Every structure is written in C-alpha cells, then in structure tokens.
Amino acid sequence: MPNTHQLSSISEWSRVAPIGIVYFLVKAITLFVTRFLLYLIPAFALNFEKIQAHTHYIFVGSLCLILIFATGALLHYWFYTFRVSGERVEIKQGIFKKRFLDLPFNKIQNVKIEEPFYYRPFGYASIELESAGSAGQEAKVVAMKLEKAQVFKQQILDKRTQQTNQPLNTVPENRETVINTRSVMDLVIHGITNNRVWLILGAAAPFYQSIAENLGDILLYLGMDIEAYLNYNTQSLGVFILHVLSVVMFVMLLIVSFSVLGSILVFYDYRLSRQDDRYVKRSGLLSKQEVTMKKSRIQVAIQQQDWLDLLIGRANLQLEQNTTGINAANSNHDLAAASKLIVPSITPSQADEIIEEVFTFEQLNQLEFKKVSKRLIVRLIAFPVLPLILMLCTIAYLASVNWHVWVAIVSVSVLLIGLIVLRWYRWGYHFDKNFICIRKGLLGKDYIIFPKAKTQQVAYSQTLFMRQKNIASIKLVLASGAHRVPYIEDKDAMSMLDESLLIVERNKPAWM
Amino acid sequence: MTFSNQSIEINHLSITDIVFTPLSISYRKLNLWLTFVTHTIILSVPVFLKFQHFFDMPEGFHQYFFWVIAVLLSIAVIELSYHWFADQIKGYALREQDIHYRSGLFFRKHVCQPLLRVQHIEIKRGPFERKAGLATLQVFSAGGSMQTFNIPGLEHKTAIRLRSFILGHEDLTIDE
Numbered sequence: 001m002p003n004t005h006q007l008s009s010i011s012e013w014s015r016v017a018p019i020g021i022v023y024f025l026v027k028a029i030t031l032f033v034t035r036f037l038l039y040l041i042p043a044f045a046l047n048f049e050k051i052q053a054h055t056h057y058i059f060v061g062s063l064c065l066i067l068i069f070a071t072g073a074l075l076h077y078w079f080y081t082f083r084v085s086g087e088r089v090e091i092k093q094g095i096f097k098k099r100f101l102d103l104p105f106n107k108i109q110n111v112k113i114e115e116p117f118y119y120r121p122f123g124y125a126s127i128e129l130e131s132a133g134s135a136g137q138e139a140k141v142v143a144m145k146l147e148k149a150q151v152f153k154q155q156i157l158d159k160r161t162q163q164t165n166q167p168l169n170t171v172p173e174n175r176e177t178v179i180n181t182r183s184v185m186d187l188v189i190h191g192i193t194n195n196r197v198w199l200i201l202g203a204a205a206p207f208y209q210s211i212a213e214n215l216g217d218i219l220l221y222l223g224m225d226i227e228a229y230l231n232y233n234t235q236s237l238g239v240f241i242l243h244v245l246s247v248v249m250f251v252m253l254l255i256v257s258f259s260v261l262g263s264i265l266v267f268y269d270y271r272l273s274r275q276d277d278r279y280v281k282r283s284g285l286l287s288k289q290e291v292t293m294k295k296s297r298i299q300v301a302i303q304q305q306d307w308l309d310l311l312i313g314r315a316n317l318q319l320e321q322n323t324t325g326i327n328a329a330n331s332n333h334d335l336a337a338a339s340k341l342i343v344p345s346i347t348p349s350q351a352d353e354i355i356e357e358v359f360t361f362e363q364l365n366q367l368e369f370k371k372v373s374k375r376l377i378v379r380l381i382a383f384p385v386l387p388l389i390l391m392l393c394t395i396a397y398l399a400s401v402n403w404h405v406w407v408a409i410v411s412v413s414v415l416l417i418g419l420i421v422l423r424w425y426r427w428g429y430h431f432d433k434n435f436i437c438i439r440k441g442l443l444g445k446d447y448i449i450f451p452k453a454k455t456q457q458v459a460y461s462q463t464l465f466m467r468q469k470n471i472a473s474i475k476l477v478l479a480s481g482a483h484r485v486p487y488i489e490d491k492d493a494m495s496m497l498d499e500s501l502l503i504v505e506r507n508k509p510a511w512m
Numbered sequence: 513m514t515f516s517n518q519s520i521e522i523n524h525l526s527i528t529d530i531v532f533t534p535l536s537i538s539y540r541k542l543n544l545w546l547t548f549v550t551h552t553i554i555l556s557v558p559v560f561l562k563f564q565h566f567f568d569m570p571e572g573f574h575q576y577f578f579w580v581i582a583v584l585l586s587i588a589v590i591e592l593s594y595h596w597f598a599d600q601i602k603g604y605a606l607r608e609q610d611i612h613y614r615s616g617l618f619f620r621k622h623v624c625q626p627l628l629r630v631q632h633i634e635i636k637r638g639p640f641e642r643k644a645g646l647a648t649l650q651v652f653s654a655g656g657s658m659q660t661f662n663i664p665g666l667e668h669k670t671a672i673r674l675r676s677f678i679l680g681h682e683d684l685t686i687d688e
Contacts, residue, residue, distance in 0.1 A: 455626070455629075457659055460623075494528055508628055
C-alpha cells in the first residue's frame, strides 16, 4: 500500500482543514434560511414601510447575525475532531451537545465524496460515510484534501475487500473502466423528458414571495402588460383563448428550461465507471459528487421510461441498493442519494448493456413477457372506477344537471376505462432460473429486473374468485423495497416463489 | 452438507403443500371478546341518549334511532362473525429453512420468510394479550419495517420457543 503513510497522519485526533469553517457556516445559514427566515417573509412584507424607515436597525441586526454565525461556525470547527485508527473512523463533534461516532470500516456501506462549489477552487472535498441502519445519523468528515479523500476512500473499500478474501490491488486509478458518460445534449434531453424543475425551485424557494409579488412589474418592465393581455372584457373570446394559451406555453417553456438547468447542475460531466467489484458515479456542475456502490450490493435494476421517453427512445436506469436504514421518504426524491445510482436518459440498448454488465442478464428487448390476466381489468373497473362513476352519476342526477355534465361524466368514464386497459396492457412478467423481470406502467413503461437470490421475503395472495380461475398475486420483497405482480397464473406464481425460496435457502447467497 | 427443507409432516419443497398450525384458541376468544366489548360500548351511547332525561335530543335523532341501532348492530355482527371464521384460518408453519404465516377469509394471504434473511426478532405483548397469555412474534428482514413478518396470537411459550429456534438457526450467523 503506497498510500497508507499519507493517512497515518490522521491516526491521532485532529481537526479538519480550516476550510471546514466555510462548510459549517454554509450549513448554518442554509438551516437558518430554510427553517426560519422563510416563515418571516410574510411578516417582512407586511411591515415593509416600517422596515424601510429603520434600515440602520436591519443593518446592525444583520451584522450581529453574521457575527453569531461566524462564531458558531468557528466553534463547530474547533470542536470537530476525527481520527482514523486501525480499521475505524471516529468523529467527535458538537459545542454543547457532544456527539461521538465510532464507525468500523466493515460497517460502511457507501462512501460518497462531495465537492461543494466553495471547496472546488481549493481542491477540498467532504466524505460522507453511509452505514446500514443509521437513519439520520450523519457520519461526515467535513473537509479533506481531495487526493487524501480518494486515498481514504480506497483504504476503506480495500479493507472491506480484504475481509472477503479477494485479491487486493494497489493502484486505484488505472483499473477503472468507464461504462457510460453523458453529454450536455443528453442532459438537455433528460431535462425535457423528466421534470427536474424542483432542483431549481427548491433552491429558489426563499424568493417565491417576492417573485410572485413583483412578477407583474417585471413583465411590465419587459414591455408586457399582463393585465391588459388577459383582460376578458376588452377582447373577443378567440383572442382571449389564444392569449391564455400563449401564457401557458410561456410558463411551460420556463419550467422546461429550469428543468434542463436542474438536470445539467446535477448530472454535468456524468461518468459511470467500474472499479473492480464496484461502480463509481461522478457528476455535478458546481458541486461535484462521487458515489461508490459495490456491485454485490445492487438489489435491483429499474429501467424507467415516461411517455416522452418512449417517444424519443430514451430511458433512465436506476440501480438500487439497501434502503432499510436510510430514510426512504428522502431517498426516493434525492437524486444524489448514495443508495441509488441513476444513469440519466440513455438509450434502451445502453441500458441493456449496463444491466447485462451488472447482472449478467440477457437483453431486455429480446425477452418474452407473459401478460397478466384480463380479469385485472374487471377487478380495477369494479373497484375503484365503478363506485366513483356511480357516485358522480347519483350526484349529477340529484342535482339534475344539464347534458354537458352528462357528456363530461361519460367521457371521464371512458377515459378511466381506457387507462385501466392500458395499465393492464403494460403489466408483464418474465422469469428464468435466476432472474425475475417485471414490466409495468401506465403511459410510461418500467422494467424491474432483480436476481431471485436477493429475495428477503415472499408473499402470495388470492381471493376466492381468483382461486376459482387459478389466478394469484405475488409480492417479492428486496432490501430496496417490495415488488408486486397482480393476477398471474397460479402455477407461475408458485414456481416464482418456490424457486426464489429454493435459491435463497439452498445456496445461501449474501444480499449485501 | 446436503440441502433439506422438511416440514414436520411432509417432505416437499413447494409452499402449496405446507401444513399450518392454527393459532392459539385464546386468540379467537380474545378477539371475539374485544369486539363484543367495543361494540357494546359504542351501542350503549345512542341507547343512553335515547332513554336519558337530562337533556332533550333533536327530533331527527328519535326518528332515525332505529336505523342507527340497526347499522351499528349489523357492523358488530359482521365483525364478530368475521373473527369467528377468519381467526380459525390463520396459522403458521415452521420449516427447517423458512417460516410461514397464512391469513385471510376472502383475501387469502401467505407470507414466507426465509430464516437466512432474518435480521432480528421481537416478541410484542399488549395488555390484553398479556392477560390472555398470548404474544405476537415479529420477524424483521432487510425489506424494511413495512414488510415485517408478523405472527399474532401465539401462546407466550410458543413465541419464545419459535424465537429461540430462529435465533439459533445456523444461517443467522453466516450473513455479513
């Protein structure tokens, strides 16, 4: 190990680099703005006149706040010490509430290297260590030189590899093979087909109020009188509709451009590569991220296609691992979550290649999927569609509405039934000796592929009617979540469950 | 080591042929009692309001009193008969490699938990369960808390025996 001597310097309790103060400062300000300042905006808006009259108070107040934050950050930095001794990371932190974290290398599930934009000019990074079953607990070495962080990560990962008795390589960079990269064009497509607008909206949340209040003025300044433009009284219906449409188009265009911007922010310079038995994902425009995931820990591969993706022939691929310890509600929407590897807007054949690489699984488009029973349509119409329609009809009848409403009810019913048929049409399943593949969706189409060996638990359910027709529903639970297939042939359900149980119980494969 | 996965009664791998052990008889008794008591309390409210002389009830109340009682009573009867029939069907089975739970009168459900994937086990006992000498066995896997494998209505002794069998299983030590 040529690099270990570099790390021996942190075997004693030591502070992180002084740039860590910036980290604590940014964290404190973000917390203050999102948890506190946001709710005060209405109060500020109401008392705007008064505030204007006392600007010097505001100035002194802000100065005090900045001073408090700076002192807080300095203290946090001062009391934050860590050491790496033997095969464990220990972190001591907290000013008043002291916290001590002791994390052995072999309990570390993921290593995420983050380079926030304010670290990048100086070549620093923070390292987040995710352990199984430590929901909400932050194990983060907040600042370290990037090269050192890489060595540190390597050391943690190598320790884990050693434990499983695999040969140990020493040169970290050479053995890396790039599997996929994304160009800016791909990211633009991704931004258009996937609504990533919240990436921007989330950051702009503190300014909503003022944007909304001043929108009219801004547009007026740009030479567009929105009130006159949308005045129903002064123009004919046709022109009015045209104007409304153009406003809608304009808003859509704005949303899409924000979405594209968000997609580029997160996925810029996207690179997925393989390093021995693990995958490394790097991306980010301002703040860079590097997530490492061990191949054996991938539970499931999900290829997602929205209707827009279907039209232009793109797909998002998602590789998921254990999410038990991680706050599931958060990780679902967190593109940066280390429990998920997302490959944005690739072509289905590229997705096939990656799935093949991860699972040694045959090509998706050559699989023959079995359809689920048509009785699913009957069941979905019986509940919840029929009660809904009946309720609407009763209300309409009692209110003795005119024929327009009846036409609307009939069209809604037809639309709902159409959607149900489409839903049924999308459902499909395929299974072989080692893998189960599920196809589902509504307007879009998802493929879910997982090895039977990753099964945690299985369940089989059947109503009396289903039993008569030899139909059953199954559920297969993985460490990344449960997957259901409804209304399939009884014997297929049984063989999928039996074979999964057999593989798990006889071969005793590890799931981690 | 040769692989075997014998149920106590038969030697077959498919989950279709598992013979289930019914839950404790006290489980159904407890459920019936609890349902009976709950519904008696619920029913006693309108009955009390009807026959008390402390304050006047609106006219509509007296008009619909019969219907209210009829609806409440039928819910009670449905729930009681549900427990009467459904609780008999609930059962569990322990094989060498996995544990099973079956339930459902109209919606039959059969959950299988391989012992290899067990993370930890809890025995839960509420106040009524304690009184009746019952316990619920909860088996946790990495599938998350939504997917916890539950067997209710076990005699406390049985629950403890099941727990020690599962915890003593050879597979629980080989996972990472």
